[in-house]
Amino acid sequence: MTPEVLDSVPTTARSVTGRLPWWIAVPAAxxxxxxxxxxxxxxxxxxxxxxxxxxxxASWWQQSIRGAMLAGAAAGAxxxxxxxxxxxxxxGPVPWLGLSAVMIAWFVLQGAATAAATRGLAALRxxxxxxxxxxxxxxxxxxxxxxxxAGIWVLREGVQGNWPYDGFAWARIAHLxxxxxxxALVSWLGFAGLSGLIVFAVAVIVAIIAQPRxxxxxGGRAASGTVAALVAAAAVFGLAFVPPAGLEQTGTLRVGAVxxxxxxxxxxxxxxxxxxxxxxRGTEELLDELEAAxxxxxxxxxxxxxxxxxxxDNPLRAREIALLSRRAEAPIVVGTILxxxxxxxxxxxxxxxxxxxxxxxxxxxxxxxxxxxxxxxxPNRSFFRALAPDLVDLVQxxxxxxEFAPVHGVQALGRExxxxxxxxxxxxxxxxxxQMIDEGAEVIFAPTNNADFGRTDESVQQLQIARxxxxxxxxxxxxxxxxxxxxxxxxxxxxxxxxxxxxxxAMVADVPLVTGETPALRFGAHISTMWxxxxxxxxxxGSVTLVRRRYAxxx
Numbered sequence: 001m002t003p004e005v006l007d008s009v010p011t012t013a014r015s016v017t018g019r020l021p022w023w024i025a026v027p028a029a030x031x032x033x034x035x036x037x038x039x040x041x042x043x044x045x046x047x048x049x050x051x052x053x054x055x056x057x058a059s060w061w062q063q064s065i066r067g068a069m070l071a072g073a074a075a076g077a078x079x080x081x082x083x084x085x086x087x088x089x090x091x092g093p094v095p096w097l098g099l100s101a102v103m104i105a106w107f108v109l110q111g112a113a114t115a116a117a118t119r120g121l122a123a124l125r126x127x128x129x130x131x132x133x134x135x136x137x138x139x140x141x142x143x144x145x146x147x148x149x150a151g152i153w154v155l156r157e158g159v160q161g162n163w164p165y166d167g168f169a170w171a172r173i174a175h176l177x178x179x180x181x182x183x184a185l186v187s188w189l190g191f192a193g194l195s196g197l198i199v200f201a202v203a204v205i206v207a208i209i210a211q212p213r214x215x216x217x218x219g220g221r222a223a224s225g226t227v228a229a230l231v232a233a234a235a236v237f238g239l240a241f242v243p244p245a246g247l248e249q250t251g252t253l254r255v256g257a258v259x260x261x262x263x264x265x266x267x268x269x270x271x272x273x274x275x276x277x278x279x280x281r282g283t284e285e286l287l288d289e290l291e292a293a294x295x296x297x298x299x300x301x302x303x304x305x306x307x308x309x310x311x312x313d314n315p316l317r318a319r320e321i322a323l324l325s326r327r328a329e330a331p332i333v334v335g336t337i338l339x340x341x342x343x344x345x346x347x348x349x350x351x352x353x354x355x356x357x358x359x360x361x362x363x364x365x366x367x368x369x370x371x372x373x374x375x376x377x378x379p380n381r382s383f384f385r386a387l388a389p390d391l392v393d394l395v396q397x398x399x400x401x402x403e404f405a406p407v408h409g410v411q412a413l414g415r416e417x418x419x420x421x422x423x424x425x426x427x428x429x430x431x432x433x434x435q436m437i438d439e440g441a442e443v444i445f446a447p448t449n450n451a452d453f454g455r456t457d458e459s460v461q462q463l464q465i466a467r468x469x470x471x472x473x474x475x476x477x478x479x480x481x482x483x484x485x486x487x488x489x490x491x492x493x494x495x496x497x498x499x500x501x502x503x504x505x506a507m508v509a510d511v512p513l514v515t516g517e518t519p520a521l522r523f524g525a526h527i528s529t530m531w532x533x534x535x536x537x538x539x540x541x542g543s544v545t546l547v548r549r550r551y552a553x554x555x
Contacts, residue, residue: 019061019062019064019210020058020059020061022063022064022067022070022071025059025060025063025068026070026071026074027074028055028058028059028071029056029060029071029072029074029075029111030078031078032051032052032055032059033052033056033075033076033078034052034078034079034082035048035049035052035055036048036049036052036053037078037079037082037083039052039176040083040175040457040461041460041461041463042457042460044460046176046179046180049173049177049198053198053199053202056075057149057202057203058206058209059071059111060111060114060118061115061118061149061206061207061210062115062118062122062210063111063114063115063119065112065115065116068111068112068114069111069112071111072107072109072111072112073104073107073108075107075111076103076104076106076107076108079171080099080103080171081096083170083171084096084100084170085456085457086456086457086458087099089452089454090267090454091266091391091452092391094391098374102164102168103168106156106160107156109156110152110153110156113152113156113535113539114149116542116543117145117148117152117535117541119546120541120543121144121541121545122141122145123549124541124545141207142204142207142208142210143204144538145207145538146200146203146206147538148535148538149535150197150200150203150534150535151196151532151533151534151536151538153173153196153199154192154528154531154532155532155536157169157172157173157192157195158192158532161430165373165379166370166429169429170461170465171461173195174186174192174195174198174468175191175464176464178464178468178471179464179467181241182194184242184244184492185197185239186468186471186472187245187471187472187474187518187519187520188242188518189519189527190430190472190520190523190524190528191472191528192430192527192528192531192532193520193524193527193531196527201232201235204232205228205232208227208228244474244518245474245520246474247474247515247516247518248514248515249512249514250442250513250514251413251512251513252512252513253298253299253412253442253511253513254297254298254509254510254511255297255298255300255443255478255488255508255509255510256286256297256299256301256328256508257301257302257480257486257488257506257508258279258282258286258300258301258306258480258505259481259484259486259499259503259506260275260278260279260302260303260306260482261278261282261482261504261505262274262275262278262279262451263451264305264451264452264483265454266452272308275305276306276307276308276317278504279302279303279307280320280324281504282504282505283302283324283328283332283506285504286300287324287327289506290328295508296328297328297508298330298410298417299330299331299332299410300328300331301332301333301445301478302332302333302335302447302480303447303448304349304424304447304448304449304481305335305336305337305449306334306482307321309336309337309339310336310338311334311336311350311352312336312350312356318352318356321334321352322352322353322354322356325354326354331351331353331411332351332352332353333352333410333419333447334350334352335349335423335447335449336348336349336350337397343398344398344399344400345398345399345400346368346399346402347368347371347376347402348365348367348368349366349408349421349423349445350364350365350366351364351408351409353411358410358411360408360409360416361416362405362407362409362439363404363405363407363408364408364409366402366404366405366406366407366408366421367400367401367402367404368399368402368423368426369401369402369406369426369432370426370432371399371400372424372425374395376395376397376399377395377398377399377400378392378398405435406420406426406435406436406441407419407421407436407440407441408445417442417443418439418440418441418442419443419445420433420439420441420443420445420473421444421445421446421447422444422446423447423448424448424449424462427448427469427477428462428465430524430525430528433469433472433473434521437473437475440515441473442514442515443477443512444469444470444473444476445477445480446469446477446478446480448479448480448481449482449483450462450481450485451482455502459481459483459484459501460485463479463485466479467487467493470489470490470492471492471493472518472520472521472524473518473520474491474514474518476488476489476490476491476511476512477489478507478511483501484499484500484501484502485501486498486507487499488509488511491512496509496510496511
């Protein structure tokens, strides 16, 4: 880029265009947050993700840091406080406000980072833009800004999903596409890759509309934005025809999954053994139907905590499940709470056969790797008890993070079938999926208990992630809940069987057994890292540029 061209690019805080006045940016961001919530389940109007991201990104674009933080707070508050409203059903406002505050803080930081990157990149001069000798100068800057914005979005999702207390990898942009024609892309790009691609496509439109006034009038920029939007829409339309990555199928497994419709919530009025009894009855009804039809299954899957406490130490229940297994001629995968020697507990899944706990090379026990903080264990108990003693005292058990490999060996089809296991929120973590497949999983069992959230949107939001996980891994997912939402999901995301919520029943389906890795599993972590590096670099370069220019003006 020549000095003359560089000098024509406005670089002061006021002359860098595309910056909305704060009194427009803040309500635009709030509207974007609202649309983002409507794009998620329960409404699940997924096309709204595009205007939602557009409004949020536009509110941050080349904004002052304070203005961007305010817009981030507005978008985050509207989105997260509606998205997470299911937390209030039984637990009241304190957990909802606490988790929402953390998630809003990430949006605030993302807004500041986006503003710094877009403003700083627009102010760059000289050597960094020598690429412009191969591309028009007005192309290089929008692409650089859009890449940085997408990278920052992926970076925020990544940090949010890992910290604090293992993070909360909920409501990522990729999650919204589970039921869309673009969902297949996750098998090629992974969750982070799909999020980055969508945000980049939208950010390019914002970048072109936000070109400096010296290059075009309002009408010219609107025309450029329209062209960019049409090109982006055409590209997205083309990507909708990309099929899921294909993997080798080695056979089929006939799976039964029982939803007991139990009173399984923390505050439900029940007696010890009620949850277990509901799932025994559901299994007996399933076996009655199978026997009447001359049918059978290869394995039966129960939900999280369905056998309640200490199944191996309860001879009566252990024998009853063994008899059910003998009658079914199939092992039963059961959820139970197991006590450790040190007073801690694990939220576990075990494989039970006619003789009890099944021998297995792959593993007959899995302990939930990601117990939920403030629900299944209390981090920093003394500190938080000083703030909310009544709420903290509700968490009586201290669940440990599991250390077993997330797979079960299931004796079926004359061999040991390897099933990945993800208990409840385990399913939202990328490294859980990666390790399940690394351990040889041919199918995924996802037992869960959603009773604490009633008929709210929580269970369908979680199901959406499970559906996308099936597409990403190329494996069928058996998502079985105590009360719903329960589905058996094919590797391409289709429902193979389903149950209504809050009804007792069972699902039965033939699911494919699959080997190999999708491109998402092979390269997804690298794609995620690439986006994060791009986003981090954009923030660093932009921030350094702004600081240097401020000092230069001061001197």
